Amino acid sequence: MRTAYSVETVRNAERELMARLPEGALMQRAAAGLAAACAQLLGRVAGRVYGSRVVLLVGSGDNGGDALYAGARLARRGAGVTALLLAPERAHGGGLAALRRAGGRTLDAGAAPAAATERIARADLVLDGIVGIGGRGGLRKEAVPLADAAARSRAAVVAVDLPSGVDADTGRVPGDVVRADLTVTFGAHKPGLLIDPAREYAGSVRLVDIGLPLPREGAELEALQHADVARLLPVPAAESDKYRRGVVGIAAGSARYPGAAVLAVAGALRGGAGAVRYVGPAGDAVIARFPETLVSDRGPQRAGRVQAWVVGPGAGDDAATVAQVLAAEVPVLIDADGLRLADADAVRARRAPTLMTPHAGEAAALLGVAREEVEGNRLASVRELAARYGATVLLKGSTTLVAGARGGPVRVNATGTSWLATAGSGDVLSGLAGSLLAAGLSAVDAGSAGAYLHGLAGRFAAQGAPAGAHDVAEAIPRAWRDVRGD
Numbered sequence: 001m002r003t004a005y006s007v008e009t010v011r012n013a014e015r016e017l018m019a020r021l022p023e024g025a026l027m028q029r030a031a032a033g034l035a036a037a038c039a040q041l042l043g044r045v046a047g048r049v050y051g052s053r054v055v056l057l058v059g060s061g062d063n064g065g066d067a068l069y070a071g072a073r074l075a076r077r078g079a080g081v082t083a084l085l086l087a088p089e090r091a092h093g094g095g096l097a098a099l100r101r102a103g104g105r106t107l108d109a110g111a112a113p114a115a116a117t118e119r120i121a122r123a124d125l126v127l128d129g130i131v132g133i134g135g136r137g138g139l140r141k142e143a144v145p146l147a148d149a150a151a152r153s154r155a156a157v158v159a160v161d162l163p164s165g166v167d168a169d170t171g172r173v174p175g176d177v178v179r180a181d182l183t184v185t186f187g188a189h190k191p192g193l194l195i196d197p198a199r200e201y202a203g204s205v206r207l208v209d210i211g212l213p214l215p216r217e218g219a220e221l222e223a224l225q226h227a228d229v230a231r232l233l234p235v236p237a238a239e240s241d242k243y244r245r246g247v248v249g250i251a252a253g254s255a256r257y258p259g260a261a262v263l264a265v266a267g268a269l270r271g272g273a274g275a276v277r278y279v280g281p282a283g284d285a286v287i288a289r290f291p292e293t294l295v296s297d298r299g300p301q302r303a304g305r306v307q308a309w310v311v312g313p314g315a316g317d318d319a320a321t322v323a324q325v326l327a328a329e330v331p332v333l334i335d336a337d338g339l340r341l342a343d344a345d346a347v348r349a350r351r352a353p354t355l356m357t358p359h360a361g362e363a364a365a366l367l368g369v370a371r372e373e374v375e376g377n378r379l380a381s382v383r384e385l386a387a388r389y390g391a392t393v394l395l396k397g398s399t400t401l402v403a404g405a406r407g408g409p410v411r412v413n414a415t416g417t418s419w420l421a422t423a424g425s426g427d428v429l430s431g432l433a434g435s436l437l438a439a440g441l442s443a444v445d446a447g448s449a450g451a452y453l454h455g456l457a458g459r460f461a462a463q464g465a466p467a468g469a470h471d472v473a474e475a476i477p478r479a480w481r482d483v484r485g486d
């Protein structure tokens with residue numbers, strides 16, 4: 001499991017550790033890890049460290065200090081290092097002295113802007129130490145020309161702790177920001193490194209262990225890895241039968257959208273339940289494609305027992321079916337049209353788990369805000385929805401977030417690919433996650449393991465070329481095998 005901690009938690013852990021260590025020891029650990037990552041990258045982009053050109057963007061805080069000490073280490077290995085100082089009188093004193101001792105140079109970026117951008121243009125590597133977890137708001141205007149020059153330059157850009165300008169705790173991008181190829185972060189991932197839109201600016205992320213004593217409880221985010229998902233996935237035991245494995249009911253599709261029913265069933269059949277029951281007007285289309293489906297036209301209450309329901313994909317305006325499903329005393333996944341048709345009080349009154357799976361537009365409609373507001377504030381939005389509905393909420397998108405009904409760390413999933421932005425792929429996810437619910441996973445586990453498999457399946461289906469939602473469903477077994485190491 002990968003975790004991310006808030007700035008406040010990181011600061012507390014830092015204080016606790018600093019009290020036990022000699023002054024400056026933590027920054028030296030950070031700088032050593034940072035310099036090692038930079039040296040490795042320089043090997044790739046410039047052939048070697050010796051003789052390479054490194055430019056440091058140095059702000060007024062400890063983030064700049066990290067960059068200066070790392071720059072000193074690279075200078076000692078023969079790199080030509082220039083520090084561009086945004087606030088020369090406030091730059092980290094010890095770091096400046098170390099860089100100068102190692103033969104590095106400094107330049108006042110404000111006083112010599114042309115020389116500063118020219119250095120960046122000719123660099124092999126730019127280290128962004130403008131601002132880290134102490135930053136507020138987007139980049140200040142004096143830093144913007146440096147960030148722009150770095151974006152234009154052919155240099156590899158390495159962000160120190162965070163890309164300067166992103167919001168560490170929320171993943172918001174409130175203004176101008178540095179775009180990095182690699183972010184070297186210290187002690188713990190910060191939420192902004194794992195959540196869009198900020199994540200997109202971080203490039204690949206490397207964590208340097210500096211020994212921070214982080215609390216076992218109290219992470220803001222969790223990201224499942226292969227091993228975590230493998231432990232969650234239901235595998236039939238020798239004594240299993242189809243009913244013990246769980247039956248998932250799919251109440252989806254309409255005369256207008258029969259395909260949504262087919263795709264939800266396609267996901268459900270690959271989700272681990274022992275049987276899939278379909279209720280709705282698209283029975284013929286479902287049976288034609290998946291003859292193993294148990295089809296009923298008698299409505300959810302008389303369709304036979306299920307261990308979980310999925311309701312909503314392609315449902316049109318069938319509010320009565322949604323209401324019947326919500327009245328069932330088994331876990332329910334509500335997606336698509338179901339989100340619009342579900343009565344909020346009926347959702348809150350449910351005793352069995354509820355998993356809601358909106359995309360940003362649907363989440364915005366439920367919250368009564370603009371879509372952009374959800375996209376810019378994904379973490380706050382998913383938590384707010386979960387609290388309002390007393391339900392687990394899975395917010396879809398380039399990074400998928402799953403917030404539990406009772407708070408706790410939010411699960412984040414980034415296994416997906418933008419090829420998944422194709423009509424019907426959400427229907428496949430709803431069937432898949434619903435099947436995992438029927439197999440006995442909690443709503444948070446079903447949502448996050450479902451999103452994990454769905455994202456991987458999307459990658460396998462696409463492999464760099466467009467894929468349809470049915471291709472994604474067909475690639476789910478490959479994603480299972482990949483996760484289980486089979």
Ligand SMILES: NC(=O)C1=CN([C@@H]2O[C@H](COP(=O)(O)OP(=O)(O)OC[C@H]3O[C@@H](n4cnc5c(N)ncnc54)[C@H](OP(=O)(O)O)[C@@H]3O)[C@@H](O)[C@H]2O)[C@@H](O)CC1
Nearest residue numbers: 014027060061062063131132133134135136138139140161
């Ligand atoms: N935690 C740990 O365990 C460890 C932390 N370490 C490192 O320390 C870093 C945190 O250092 P920090 O606290 O000095 O804050 P930092 O990020 O340098 O920024 C503050 C300065 O930036 C300025 N500023 C603010 N907003 C700005 C903006 N939008 N655009 C431009 N400037 C802006 C602000 O100026 P002011 O508001 O005072 O005018 C202030 O001077 C952390 O990210 C990590 O790299 C490691 O060394 C070791 C272990």
Ligand SMILES: Nc1ncnc2c1ncn2[C@@H]1O[C@H](COP(=O)(O)OP(=O)(O)O)[C@@H](O)[C@H]1O
Nearest residue numbers: 396397398416417418420421423424425426427
């Ligand atoms: N840019 C993206 N990167 C990764 N995954 C994405 C991206 N865009 C969409 N997805 C995923 O694709 C699926 C789309 O679902 P949804 O928006 O409900 O589409 P539909 O209603 O057409 O089925 C979700 O699982 C979502 O997380």
Ligand SMILES: [K+]
Nearest residue numbers: 128131160162
């Ligand atoms: K930075």
